[in-house]
Amino acid sequence: MTITNQTSLRADKRRGLHARWRGWRMLAAVTLIGAALAGCTGEQFQKGYILPPGALEQIPIGASQDQVLIVMGTPSTVATLDGEVFYYISQRSERMVAFMNQKVVDQRVIAVYFDKNRRVRRLANYGLQDGRIFDFISRTTATSGQEMSYLAPLFKLLSFN
Secondary structure (H helix, E strand, O other), X not given: OOHHHHHHHHHHHXXXXXXXXXXXXXXXXXXXXXXXXXXXXXXXXXXXXXXXXXXXXHOOXXXXXXXXXXXXXXXXXXXXXXXXXXXXXXXXXXXXXXXXOOEEEEEEEEEEEEOOOOEEEEEEEEOHHHOOOOOOOOOOOOOOOOOOOOOHXXXXXXXXX
């Protein structure tokens, strides 16, 4: 075997080795990019009560309060106005990208109204379109006292204070 043949064999082996490393590097890059993009995908969040499938159908008008508790479970909150009312509150939100703010997609309040004999008088299923979203956590309510009308700057200009 001549020296040129040995040199060309070594060069061929090196090229094959480089090609394999290039393939591994390409695979590693694709995996890294895929993992980075997977971290940015959207998320869904469920807060509050999760309604079991078919639960509302199991509560007819006239059912007892105990039957409601067995089927639906403990309510999110209870009101005692004109009889008693059980409220089951839930909210579903999502965000498209991991670092963005959440957007409320669905909000449900299931109200079970009882009469004086603790029997179901009425069922109501309120959705997002039935109410206004407000922040329960911060315990603040927006008021209209701080907003200025278009006339307020004119009066400020005319005042001598």
